[in-house]
Amino acid sequence: MSGEIETSLLTKQVYDVLKGKIIGRKYNPGEKLDINKIADEFGVSRSPVKDAINQLVHEGLIEIIPRKGTYVTELNLTDFIEVLDARLMIEMWAAQKIIQTVTDEQMDEWEQIVEEMDSLLDVTPFPFELYVDLDMKFHRTLVQWAANKKVQEVYSSLNTHVALSRLVHATSFESTLKRHKDHQCLCEAMRERDLPSFLGKIKLHINSLKKELKKQWDEGLQDGI
Amino acid sequence: MSGEIETSLLTKQVYDVLKGKIIGRKYNPGEKLDINKIADEFGVSRSPVKDAINQLVHEGLIEIIPRKGTYVTELNLTDFIEVLDARLMIEMWAAQKIIQTVTDEQMDEWEQIVEEMDSLLDVTPFPFELYVDLDMKFHRTLVQWAANKKVQEVYSSLNTHVALSRLVHATSFESTLKRHKDHQCLCEAMRERDLPSFLGKIKLHINSLKKELKKQWDEGLQDGI
DNA sequence: AAACATGTGAAATGTAACATTTCACATGTC
DNA sequence: GACATGTGAAATGTTACATTTCACATGTTT
Numbered sequence A, B: 001m002s003g004e005i006e007t008s009l010l011t012k013q014v015y016d017v018l019k020g021k022i023i024g025r026k027y028n029p030g031e032k033l034d035i036n037k038i039a040d041e042f043g044v045s046r047s048p049v050k051d052a053i054n055q056l057v058h059e060g061l062i063e064i065i066p067r068k069g070t071y072v073t074e075l076n077l078t079d080f081i082e083v084l085d086a087r088l089m090i091e092m093w094a095a096q097k098i099i100q101t102v103t104d105e106q107m108d109e110w111e112q113i114v115e116e117m118d119s120l121l122d123v124t125p126f127p128f129e130l131y132v133d134l135d136m137k138f139h140r141t142l143v144q145w146a147a148n149k150k151v152q153e154v155y156s157s158l159n160t161h162v163a164l165s166r167l168v169h170a171t172s173f174e175s176t177l178k179r180h181k182d183h184q185c186l187c188e189a190m191r192e193r194d195l196p197s198f199l200g201k202i203k204l205h206i207n208s209l210k211k212e213l214k215k216q217w218d219e220g221l222q223d224g225i
Numbered sequence C: 001a002a003a004c005a006t007g008t009g010a011a012a013t014g015t016a017a018c019a020t021t022t023c024a025c026a027t028g029t030c
Numbered sequence D: 001g002a003c004a005t006g007t008g009a010a011a012t013g014t015t016a017c018a019t020t021t022c023a024c025a026t027g028t029t030t
Helices: A009-023 A035-044 A046-058 A077-098 A104-120 A130-147 A150-166 A172-193 A195-222 B009-023 B035-042 B047-059 B077-098 B106-122 B127-144 B149-168 B175-191 B195-222
Strands: A060-063 A071-073 B062-064 B071-074
Touching: A009 A035, A009 A046, A009 A150, A035 A046, A046 A060, A046 B047, A060 B035, A077 A130, A077 A150, A077 A195, A077 B077, A104 A130, A104 A172, A130 A150, A130 A172, A150 B077, A150 B149, A172 A195, B009 B035, B009 B047, B035 B047, B047 B062, B077 B127, B077 B149, B077 B195, B106 B127, B106 B175, B106 B195, B127 B149, B175 B195
Parallel strands: none
Antiparallel strands: A060 A071, B062 B071
16 A cells, blocks of 8 residues: 555656755756656656656655646745654654553664664764664654554655755754754653653754754855755 | 646546546456556546556555556555544644634634534435535644645545545444534634643544444445445 | 476557647737 | 737647566476
8 A cells, every 4th residue: 555666667767866866956946857858868758757757746856837847846944844843743643652562672773773873973974874864764763663554654755855955954963963862862761651751852853953954044045045 | 845736637637537436436446457448438548547547556546566557456444544543643733733823713614614514414315425525624624724734735645545434434324423523522622722632532533433434344344345 | 296497478668759738928909 | 008819839648569577378397
């Protein structure tokens, strides 16, 4: 029902590259995409390109204005904030749902992710990508424990946007460090089955991200980006 | 970014009819769909049919197995329960978010929906469709007040499944009546800004739906449907 | 006889040239 | 200056065809 690998070879390939290019800002927000040109670039026909684009439309990365054109979505601050709010909603829901039933093995797994993140902090140059992957894994794991496919699906579609925002407004090392400790706090609260504490902490954690994003956004605007 | 009417005429038309046929069980779960045949039936080419199907794949109503075929998704009880859980999550989140800021005008609007539902109870034969529409409107309104496009999008995609489950296992008049009063209770709790009471009541409301669904499901299985 | 390899055909996916429809913009009229 | 109309670029939709893949049947080996 969910997470189908329903795409056949070509469509999936085009999808991956296109998504990468949008997230990596090879295509700029608002830019018009010429399906024919893209098809040529990839050496394929329009069909798989159209299919890939349709998927990206559903993820909100591309907009199609009928009989006008295909454009890279221009995301604004509000969109990102809303995504973070939605993420917070899901993570709080997941925590509530599982806090009484989470096993020691699961907690070990969670803490190990944090340890891996810990170890990355000493590496120079700081491996940002790896750290972000682990960060996402940490949060995703929590949601997975809640064992609701539908919600997981929604959650991962939200992550696309979070990934995008990170690249648009690359968070600084300092601000990452500031939030790093939160993960240990979350583990502790979960171990102690202290729901109110956990909820409070995850709220702070994500609201801190929100503030960071707002700040970076305003700075970006001043730079005229 | 969301709710685009990005579909052009033909695709949208095919999408609507196809969705209607799946929800209305003109196509049975698990049934294989022949794109060529459908295209012929509609008197259009494969392109708009394929586009429409791609959209339905995203809504989880259709599954594509690459180089094998296109099938109407076979939904099971777990899927429906998960959808109801997700709905509950969103509605509780929305309530928390807006309960302190909801205006009198908004409450009037909400209560009017309930009054309309009230008035339908006396009509014979009971206009099930209309009642269900109002019911959905009641819940959707709550989510709209929370003013988060992304969450609204998710919420409406969930409603597709709720609509489906209703038709698969048409809830009885008695059980609808049983839950009817809940709506008034929810209005009261909201008016009094009593969050715990509201959350408790909406939990009961949706859990009652869940139980009903489970019961009907089991009965359906016995009938060999 | 069971496990494995190979051949074959139906059916899905992908291609490409073409037809049709629509919108944006420019020009002309009231 | 507001509105109507013409025109062309560009998107959508159509069609026939080529290619790819999987499922199943048949044959071979141990």
